Amino acid sequence: MKNAVVVSALRTPIGRVPGSFSSFSEAGLMSHCMKAVVTSSDIESRLIDCVYVGCSYPPNSYNVARKSLLDAGLPQTIPGVTINCHCNASSEALVQGANAIATGDHEIVLVGGVDCMSKSSNSIGILKRNIKAMLRNQLPSFDSIDENYDETQVNIVSEVLARKYGISRREQDEFACRSHQKAAHAYDKGYFNKEILPIDVEFEGVIKSVRRDENILENIDIEAVMNEGSICLKDGTVTQFNSSHVGDGAAAMIIMSEDRARKEGIKPIAKIISSSIVGVDRENIGMGASAAAGKLLKKLKMEIKDIQFVELNEPFAGIAIANQYIMNIADDRLNIQGGSIGLGYPGGCTGMRMCVTLLHSMQRLQSEFGLVALNSTGGMGQSILFGLS
Template sequence: MGLPNSVSAITINDVCGSGLKALHLATQAIQCGEADIVIAGGQENMSRAPHVLTDSRTGAQLGNSQLVDSLVHDGLWDAFNDYHIGVTAENLAREYGISRQLQDAYALSSQQKARAAIDAGRFKDEIVPVMIQSNGQTLVVDTDEQPRTDASAEGLARLNPSFDSLGSVTAGNASSINDGAAAVMMMSEAKARALNLPVLARIRAFASVGVDPALMGIAPVYATRRCLERVGWQLADVDLIEANEAFAAQALSVGKMLEWDERRVNVNGGAIALGHPIGASGCRILVSLVHEMVKRNARKGLATLCIGGGQGVALTIERDE
């Protein structure tokens, strides 16, 4: 089972935006007539990221050698300012006046929404169960492991700041380190009709922007505005929004700038609860958005993410009435 060797493939390295950028490139390929059907998405195994011996090829001289954690170096480090990406969330908290209390309350809400969605089975349609062998037994993984059943305001308040001893960003109000994968099948309307396949949604517009790397988390504001301008929508026209929660401070800063209706955003929780496997998150939020739009018979949707290093991406979709 699977794709034949004759099918070509490409890997996208756009950090947090990879999964959504893959959909954009797939859209372009179909529009340009280079492909009829494209499977696009992303995956990440953060738990398996290796430590790297950087001087192994040239040979270590006298003295100690250093192992580099590729998880942090490749995915969680701002190369422009030479600090952890979490520091950019502290920058946003100060820039936009986002208190520790607001961040913890946002994180708790994300956990509660995700837990309620899991208990109600709202993710069942979008999750493909994975079977693994463990100690001679077959285990079925069909539920996200990250959401906390014991999350509480008191527990979040007890956590120490993670990146600045006087700061407000903690392990509890930031997204977590996770493994994950997501994918979608894309094709033209004509091809879907020829194959008699249902169309769940249509991609209407895509946008990517660059911002100050020190404030990378605010990029979804500008990506969203550009994307909406390209499709001719107002933010009030959008029925549902999936905005990746890199950090509560980041998500709250974006919401403050865009002044969107929080009741339409991440209705089943976000990355603070569900996790943020970097390469997968862009497609994951799009998949969650599509399925929730189907359940609610919603017509217009928006997915957006910030990208470490100072970028942002956004994509709009529409379903037929």
């Protein structure tokens, strides 16, 4: 089996919904990222064996991976495969690409993730259902948790976990504040400079270069956000503030066999050590991230204390805190540049975005190991371990 390594990793800023990227198609945003990641890798595009792209809400009219690579001007001989398993779509794209390298099927692979939630049927459907309530500034609210709630109702899952693990409303709001504060601090220090690909967008005839995630809130006042009402239960703890906001974004990597990188004279960013993917039963919905991480660490005979930094997805603060508790991760090792609540949640791109951010953090801080762990809608979880090359 061959080792797979990452040689280039970039992402776009994450646009709000609606925001700077609202006019982009999935292929349009993904192709920008593809061109940049190929250029930064010093790999000739003709050498790429395959492209894997994760997308939670791919348009029915085309294969996002294939159309994106053609729009990016990559050779028409390169096949493209689109993967859809919701939140972990792009992390699964990375895993499938790495596995193809490990078995010798491919030597050089472009992997990516994209979602334009401004145009997705999911976002538009939610908007249509709630437009009247949103105009009244009063979202739907229920008296209690229905035992037959659907596992895709992630806001209800967060309420269930908050009760199960005794997570207070204030804990969730404080977690959300830290996500925004970490992200703002990272921007102030220039920590995102090497990972973010600026995108030029035209507004009323004027070209604007978008370089910053649009969801980050400055000067957070914890007391002010504590006054926000629950978005699903009358006595609930989940609010618009301690939930992530969907967004528009893309991320990509060039990965290749370690032997081929050595042959090409390319110094890798990191090695992809191993991964795991799990499904969880109904009693543990929302705990897929910690389950996948536990399975991976057990397989590798490692403990969480061996990992310097962890990227954990933050669909809702309650879900993130519950998984953080089970994984026993200190705040100063978790999402050190902010997580999805602060940065935004571009659907199936999120897993790849987390990997890109983690790898640049590992390089900057010269960390030996970094772990990505995320939940996925429907009761799943995935985890990937990287080692600095």
